Amino acid sequence: MCFKKKTNSDAWWHLWKCNRCVQKRGEDTRQKLLQAAFDEIHKVGFQAASLSKILKNTGITKGALYHHFSNKLDLGYAVVDEVLFTSFKETWLEPLNNTEDPISVLQEILIASGDSMTDEDARLGCPIHNLAQEMSPLDKGFQQRTVDIYALWRKSLEAAIERGKLAGNVVPEADARRLAILFIATLDGCMGLAKSTQRLEMLLECGRGLIEHLELFRPKK
Amino acid sequence: MCFKKKTNSDAWWHLWKCNRCVQKRGEDTRQKLLQAAFDEIHKVGFQAASLSKILKNTGITKGALYHHFSNKLDLGYAVVDEVLFTSFKETWLEPLNNTEDPISVLQEILIASGDSMTDEDARLGCPIHNLAQEMSPLDKGFQQRTVDIYALWRKSLEAAIERGKLAGNVVPEADARRLAILFIATLDGCMGLAKSTQRLEMLLECGRGLIEHLELFRPKK
DNA sequence: ATAGTTGCATACCGATTGGTATGTATGTAT
DNA sequence: ATACATACATACCAATCGGTATGCAACTAT
Numbered sequence: 001m002c003f004k005k006k007t008n009s010d011a012w013w014h015l016w017k018c019n020r021c022v023q024k025r026g027e028d029t030r031q032k033l034l035q036a037a038f039d040e041i042h043k044v045g046f047q048a049a050s051l052s053k054i055l056k057n058t059g060i061t062k063g064a065l066y067h068h069f070s071n072k073l074d075l076g077y078a079v080v081d082e083v084l085f086t087s088f089k090e091t092w093l094e095p096l097n098n099t100e101d102p103i104s105v106l107q108e109i110l111i112a113s114g115d116s117m118t119d120e121d122a123r124l125g126c127p128i129h130n131l132a133q134e135m136s137p138l139d140k141g142f143q144q145r146t147v148d149i150y151a152l153w154r155k156s157l158e159a160a161i162e163r164g165k166l167a168g169n170v171v172p173e174a175d176a177r178r179l180a181i182l183f184i185a186t187l188d189g190c191m192g193l194a195k196s197t198q199r200l201e202m203l204l205e206c207g208r209g210l211i212e213h214l215e216l217f218r219p220k221k
Numbered sequence: 222m223c224f225k226k227k228t229n230s231d232a233w234w235h236l237w238k239c240n241r242c243v244q245k246r247g248e249d250t251r252q253k254l255l256q257a258a259f260d261e262i263h264k265v266g267f268q269a270a271s272l273s274k275i276l277k278n279t280g281i282t283k284g285a286l287y288h289h290f291s292n293k294l295d296l297g298y299a300v301v302d303e304v305l306f307t308s309f310k311e312t313w314l315e316p317l318n319n320t321e322d323p324i325s326v327l328q329e330i331l332i333a334s335g336d337s338m339t340d341e342d343a344r345l346g347c348p349i350h351n352l353a354q355e356m357s358p359l360d361k362g363f364q365q366r367t368v369d370i371y372a373l374w375r376k377s378l379e380a381a382i383e384r385g386k387l388a389g390n391v392v393p394e395a396d397a398r399r400l401a402i403l404f405i406a407t408l409d410g411c412m413g414l415a416k417s418t419q420r421l422e423m424l425l426e427c428g429r430g431l432i433e434h435l436e437l438f439r440p441k442k
Numbered sequence: 443a444t445a446g447t448t449g450c451a452t453a454c455c456g457a458t459t460g461g462t463a464t465g466t467a468t469g470t471a472t
Numbered sequence: 473a474t475a476c477a478t479a480c481a482t483a484c485c486a487a488t489c490g491g492t493a494t495g496c497a498a499c500t501a502t
Contacts, residue, residue: 023499026449045355048268051490062491063451072490123358132417133354134266137344147417188413189406196353196368244469247479272460283461284481293460448499459488469478 021068030068032058037075038083042127045134046076046142073141080145084128088149093156100167102160103218106183107211114207122200126191154180171219179217186210242289251289253279258296259304263348266355267297267363294362301366305349309370314377321388323381324439327404328432335428343421347412375401395438407431 021027036058040049051072055062069075091109099105124130128149135142157180164170190206242248257279261270272293276283290296312330320326345351349370356363378401385391411427 022448025498029449044359045266045268047266050488052488061451064449066491067449125354125358129413130354133346133351133413136417136419137346138265143417143419147419150417185410185414186406189410192350192354192409192413193406196357196364196371198357198364198368242478244478246468250479271458273458282481285479287461288479444502446499446501449497451494451496453492453494455490455492457489457491460486462483462485464481464483466481467479470476472473472475 026068029060029064033060033065033068033075034079034083036060038079038127041076041079041131042124046131047134047138049076051075073139077141077145080128080131080142080149084131085149088128088153092153096156096160099160100163101169102157102164103170103214105160107214110207110211114204117200117203119200122194122203123198125195126188129188129191150184154184157183168219171217174217183210183214247289250281250285254281254286254289254296255300255304257281259300259348262297262300262352263345267352268355268359270297272296294360298362298366301349301352301363301370305352306370309349309374313374317377317381320381321384322390323378323385324391324435326381328435331428331432335425338421338424340421343415343424344419346416347409350409350412371405375405378404389440392438392440400438404431404435 021030033054036054037049040054040057044050049072051062051065055065065075069078091113095105095109096102128146131142132146132150136146137143154177158176161170161174161176161179165172165174165176187210190203190210193206194200194203242251254275257275258270261275261278265271270293272283272286276286286296290299312334316326316330317323349367352363353367353371357367358364375398379397382391382395382397382400386393386395386397408431411424411431414427415421415424
């Protein structure tokens, strides 16, 4: 495991990847492993995820894996912290934190997600939700990480709604906290429904309903 | 495996247990296996459920298990068809199918469930929902079974609401189908939230909110 | 140039997995 | 009483699991 580097490089590529690895080659295989692990976990869950399969899919050997991660749990945590959280931050946190019109932003995210959503995406469901539901009763590490992400989601959504009210983009009667919770719960419900029915169309329909529903909180001109 | 019996007994105990087994002793161990399998699956999911652990917990041997079930999948299906579906039928279907006041019935179920709900129940979540979410993308058998249960739930709820409207126990403006879907989705959301936070109190709070919310659909005298 | 670190490959390990083969005691039907 | 089906128990199996030990090539710092 490479958690304490003796060499402290300042190579050019360290500018956009944090320096967990000294050489670029190391960071590359590390990212490949994370992506493959994410795919495997997304498909079958963390417990059933097979390290051998991840290695077979990437062509990377077991020696490399255990050079970068101390064990399976460590790999799982890294997937949450780096792959899942990063993607979550880009799709939800950053847009929400930089707007005074949260309704439009949410609708745009839903539309964009719907457009890029594949059939497999819909059938596999939200990876963060999956992991939270599978692992929360079994492992504190996963439980803490996923519940933190949900809390962050709710808070940034709540704050955006408050700003929206001040800017006149959200009706003043709206209860920001309740609305935030409701939105997340409903979206979770939609994803779960699509997963249990295994139908992408179900998800798109729910999404359209949610987009329409959000319109109710936009002030009339 | 005992799926085609040569002997066709009509012993007294066959009156309340269907005659999958000829001898009472066989039916007993079968039920013990189903219950232990349910517990194990509820705790860690189907894929991670260990047959060896189920056997250890019951003291039953592997020979007995494979006498009653052809393989792990067969055992899993039996848990859904017999344990889960039976319990679901008793708690939801029968009360809903025999009432013209669905609001009161739903509230009573929620209250009773809340009272008997243990901390572990809340942390492990709804077993049907768990199985649906874990296995739907992976196995048609589980997907079909769980989605059928959800459909049955929604239909019986919808029908009860319609009867409630005719009997004057539900406001006539209520959209039965939408209300049924919303109730199920919300309850699922509550259970999921409690599971991800690992807090029973979260579930009870959601339940109280739901009970209160249902009151809105009762006609004012 | 050389010493030391990093990155990875190969081979191996015990434990556990779901599943099977075989033997036997108990019950049932005639 | 006898023939047969039922209901197990025991022992074994290959495959896979996560994890480790060791060796070596490539890169880095001095």
